[in-house]
Amino acid sequence: MRTWGSVDDSGSDLANNEGETGIALKKSAESDENSSDSASDDSNVTESSDLGENGLPMVHQANPDPKSVDAKQKERDFRKKLNRDAREIVSESIHKGVKLIVHRPEYNPENKQEYIALSKELMPVVREIARKTLPLLEHEVSSKFARNHYYGTKFQAESVAYRDYKYFAKKLPPTESPSLVVGLRIDESASMAAFGRLEAAKRAVIAVYEFCQICKIPILIYGDTADVSKMEQMSLFAYADFNNADSHDRFRLMNIRARSNNRDGMALRILAEKLVAAPQETKLLISLSDGQPKAMDNYTGVYAAQDMQQTIAEYERKGIAFLAAAIGQDKDVIQQIYGNERFLDISDLNEFPAKLVRIIARYL
Incomplete structure (x- = not known):
C-alpha cells in the first residue's frame, strides 16, 4: 500500500483519508x-561479456x-x-x-x-540461460529476400519483363x-x-x-x-x-x-x-x-x-x-x-x- 499525501495552500502535509501517514515533501x-x-x-560500447573466471562482471576497484x-x-x-x-x-x-x-x-x-x-549468485543462472539462447541467435535463418540481383537462390519470373538480367532474389543474412x-x-x-x-x-x-x-x-x-x-x-x-x-x-x-x-x-x-x-x-x-x-x-x-x-x-x-x-x-x-x-x-x-x-x- 502506497503512503501518500496531499498539500494544502500553506504547504503542510495532510494524511490521506485512509489514515495513512503522508510523506513529507522536501526539496530535491x-x-x-x-x-x-x-x-x-x-563511450557507446557496452562491455557485455567482460566476465572474470568466476563468471562475475570484471570490476576494477581503482577509479578511472x-x-x-x-x-x-x-x-x-x-x-x-x-x-x-x-x-x-x-x-x-x-x-x-x-x-x-x-x-x-x-x-x-x-x-x-x-x-x-x-x-x-545470479550470474551462473544468467549465463546458463544465455548459453542456451545464443546458439538460437547465431543460427537464425532469415526469411527475407533482397530482390533484383543478377544471381541468387530464388528466380523471379516477373522480373524478366524488365530485360535488365536482374531476375533473382538473394536471401538476406541474419542480423548480427x-x-x-x-x-x-x-x-x-x-x-x-x-x-x-x-x-x-x-x-x-x-x-x-x-x-x-x-x-x-x-x-x-x-x-x-x-x-x-x-x-x-x-x-x-x-x-x-x-x-x-x-x-x-x-x-x-x-x-x-x-x-x-x-x-x-x-x-x-x-x-x-x-x-x-x-x-x-x-x-x-x-x-x-x-x-x-x-x-x-x-x-x-x-x-x-x-x-x-x-x-x-x-x-x-x-x-x-x-x-x-x-x-x-x-x-x-x-x-x-x-x-x-x-x-x-x-x-x-x-x-x-x-x-x-x-x-x-x-x-x-
Whole structure:
C-alpha cells in the first residue's frame, strides 16, 4: 500500500483519508540544471561479456582517471536531452503540467561492492540461460529476400519483363544482433521497502541487465517516483539508456531506492515512446511494481487506471509489448489494469530474476 499525501495552500502535509501517514515533501537534491555529473564515460560500447573466471562482471576497484572537461560537458548535455525529450513526450498528455526531472545517478565504490555481492549468485543462472539462447541467435535463418540481383537462390519470373538480367532474389543474412529492445521500468515508491521487495527488484534488474549485455540486446532501465517536492512532482532515474550505453551502468543500478509515490502512466508513456524510436522490430516494456498507482493530487483509483490502460492501448498500436511484473499486495489491481495476457504474478521473490530473464529470452 502506497503512503501518500496531499498539500494544502500553506504547504503542510495532510494524511490521506485512509489514515495513512503522508510523506513529507522536501526539496530535491538534484535538478535539471544542477544535478551532479555522472561518473560514467561517454563511450557507446557496452562491455557485455567482460566476465572474470568466476563468471562475475570484471570490476576494477581503482577509479578511472578523472573525466575531461569535454566528457563532463557531454554527460551534462545528455542529461539535459533526457529532460527535454521526456517533457516533450508528455506535453500533449494529462501529465503536461507535472513538474518533471530526469536524473542520471552517479555510482561509487559502495555501489560496486553491492553489485558484486548481489550478482554473485545470479550470474551462473544468467549465463546458463544465455548459453542456451545464443546458439538460437547465431543460427537464425532469415526469411527475407533482397530482390533484383543478377544471381541468387530464388528466380523471379516477373522480373524478366524488365530485360535488365536482374531476375533473382538473394536471401538476406541474419542480423548480427537480435532484433529486440527491452525497457525495464522500476516502481520506486515507498512501499518497495517492505518485505524484501527492493532487494528482489535489484536482483531482477541485475539479471536482466547482464543477460541483455551477453546477448547484445539494447536496454533501457529507468526508475521513477512522484511527489518528491512541489518543484519535482515526477522523478525519473536513468540507470541505463541504450542511447548512451556505459559499462558502469551496472553500478548505477544499485541506486534504486524506495522513495515516495508513483505516477505509473507517465513513466510508461515516456519509456514506451523511447522504445518506439528504436529500430528493433520487437519492443518489450516490462513494468516492475508492487502496487497500484497513487500520486498527488488525484492520480489514483479509476482515473489513474484509465490513464495507464489508454497509454498501453496507444503504444501497443505502435508495436510495444507490455508486461507487468507484480511483486506486492496489490497484484489483483495490477492484473485488472494490465489484463491477464500482460500480467506476471511473482509470488516467489527468489525465483523472480531467473523467471524474468527466461521470459525475455522467449521474445528472441
